[in-house]
Amino acid sequence: MFPKPKPVLVPNTYAYESEPMVKATGFREYDARWLFGKEINLMGIQALGMGLGALITELGVKQEVVTGHDFRGYSASIKYALISGLQAAGCRVHDIGLAMTPMAYFAQFELDVPCVAMVTASHNDNGWTGVKMGANRPLTFGPDEMTRLKEIVLNAEFKNKAGGSYQFHENFPARYIADLTRRPKLKRKLKAVVACGNGTAGAFAPQVMEAIGCEVVPLDTELDHTFPKYNPNPEDMEMLHAIRDAVLKHKADVGLGFDGDGDRCGVVDNTGEEIFADKVGVMLARDMSAIHKDAQFVVDVKSTGLFVTDPVLQKQGAKIDYWKTGHSYMKRRTHEMGALAGFEKSGHFFFNRPYGRGYDDGLVSAIAVCDMLDRAPAKSMADLKNALPKTWSSPTMSPHCADEAKYGVVDSVVKHFEGLQKRGEKVAGQKIRDLVTVNGVRVTVEDGSWGLVRASSNKPELVVVVESPVAEQRMRDMFEAMDSVLRTHPEVGEYNQKI
Template sequence: MFPKPRADLVPNTADFERLPLVKPTGFREYDARWLFPNEINLMGLNAVGLGMARVFDEYGVAKRIVVGHDYRWYSASVKQALMTGLLAGGFEVFDIGLALSPMAYFAQFELDVEGVAMVTASHNDNGWTGIKMGLARPLTFGPDEMGRLKEIVLSGDFAPSDGGRYHFLPDLAERYMKDLADRPRLKRPLKVVAACGNGTAGAFAPKVLEAVGCEVVPLDAELDHSFPRYNPNPEDMKMLHAIAEAVVANGADVGFGFDGDGDRCGVVDNEGHEIFADTVGVMLARDIAAIHKNPVFVADVKSTGLFATDPVLQEAGAKTLYWKTGHSYMKRYTFEQKALVGFEKSGHFFFQPPLGRGYDDGLVAALAVCDMLERAEGKTIADLRRALPKTYQSPTMSPHCDDEKKYGVVERVVADYEALAKNGGTVAGQKIRDLVTVNGVRVTLEDGTWGLVRASSNKPELVIVVESPVSEENKIAMFRDIEARLAAFPEVGDYNQKI
């Protein structure tokens, strides 16, 4: 019988080598993230694989699963330990080797396989590992599946099974890149910067962009799991500034930034201006709405209000629904609503048929931007940016808050703003016009200025975004109100970046 996992094991001890370590907080809302090996050891990963077998059995899904890993130095070991548990649980495992997350999702369709387990910590700092899981393409686990997996693993309620089989597919990367490039070549000559932050996308993104006809300037495309310059995170201003410098220095038409597992894309225009991904989403929505009549889009609650107020989208009959932040939430809701595209401020874009297969792929998003530029009749991406109504946006800001405490802090902030709205109080000198509480709280003031506070789904931190359609001063005033409220909580620590 496989031993019950524990949360109190210490590395470099006998128990650490003979018992599974699994910290409960590693089970997030829709995927898993742990510090390795201090929060999960290799036997703990065996336990996760065994637990996934039980989940698939309970959902009545065939135990066939695609498994891949990103370029962190320990990811291959993590994957091997996970696969040991999957095989012991009776899975037929299809190992695609080094991969991007969207490559693993593509493999589910390409191989006609039900499940996926992609070993990646995405843009998290070195030392983190994680798993993005699914049992019904193109969707990934939500809170129900993750909650049940957590119960099974922590209780040790496994059901080992014979019949596990292993297949290694050495050519899946080539099949994935060929699929992306199986389209008309671009007629408009585009020079693009492809920034990969020394993450896994460096092995694939420049090749795909070249194959569709782009002149590619690679930036930090050499694989280096120490991430020597910055984390591969297209929301990180360090990465965006590096892309901007490369775009200007090379006279590029656009710069793309890909995160560590390639499912997100950031954009810098030809003048070196960083364009937040939700604004890129509005530009893409305009382009798509000119082709597809009365389209439905989904945007996450971190995203700009322009999706609802842009006159071009209104004239085209476009409808945008706002939903919870998080790749699994957005993927599922976009699928359920039969929306053409889901846009998330972090750079996850979900293109549904006929534009895509429904999962998030940073390269599909980059190709959509290239297609938009080809249809723009000679306009630059800076021209398209300037054509949007002016708003004043912040980057995503994240103060540290322990996983065990962050949801409690957000609940109290939500209650505080709800009481303020009920009693007619003001924020930054204005009354509250609207509150959205599907994911933390999005507070909208009388002039349309808004601020969001939520708990991060995959890191020990909070998430703050603010925007004003009126002025930089109102944007900052909204942030100062949030900042002051959070300062009252000793649980809230330093910010990763501030305005």
């Protein structure tokens, strides 16, 4: 009998080394994230593996699981604790070793394995760990599966079964790289800065981009799990500014930045200006809908309003569906609608055939950007960006808010703006034109300026994004309007970055 996990254990004690610790808040909407050592221990990870194996059985899926780990100093030990739990539950485990998250998704198809459990904290700071899971490729778990997994683990509803086994797939990255690069080379000679923040993508991204025909300028591609320069997150301005400096120094055509587990890509143009991922999505949607008639796209609620107002997309018959933020939500919606692609402001892009297999892969996104430039040989990345209607957009801004409090705060903010709309009151000096409450609240006023507040799905934070098609000051007005409501809640702390 495996012991029932405890929510808190003190490190460096007999209990900590003898019992599983699993904090309940680590089970998030569509994956799992904990501070390793403070919120979960290795026996807790083992319990997670046993619980995942039990859930796979419940779902009626064959008990075979692909697993891999990202480049952090503790990820391999976490993976092996997870594997021991999966094996105890009777699972056959296919280990692909050090990998990017999309490599694990690819392995589900390449090895014909139904389930995945990728050990990664994605772009979270060092100290965090987590697991991205799925049992129906190319999809990953949503709230229903995560809620049931939480119940199984915290209540120790484990089912030890014989038959668990392990197979290590040697040199698996070569198969992934071959799959991406088995294609015609670019006709246009592109010089690309490839930035990896010393994260996992550094082992793979430069050779993939070189193989498709790019002249690669590597930036922080050496693997170093201390992340000495900056956290590998292409939404953070520190990483984007480092890419900018390299683009300008080397006179590159484009800068491509990858997050810690390689499922997202950030873009900097040839003038050194960062292009937020939602605008990159609009550019790619223009390119793809010119080739594919009446193309359907899914975009998240954090994304620019240009997806519905851009005259080029309208002329080309592109159809747009705004949906919940989060890689699992977006992946599922893109799959269910049979959309050509899904675009998320964070940089998670989901390409269905002929571009991809439906999962998020930063290298597939980077290749799509290069192909777009290849199809426009007379235009630079800045030309393509400047051809979009002008809007003023903020980066993603995240004020601290405890996991236990953030959903209650967002519910209150939603009710506040619903009340303003009902009473006909103004926000930032204008009446509310539209409210979208599929994921937090997105408030659009009469001139098209909008602001979003939602709860982060994977960190103790809220998410705030604002945009205006009118002027920078109107963008700032919307931020003040959203922030003033948040400041009425003492649970909301400081921002990680602000406009």
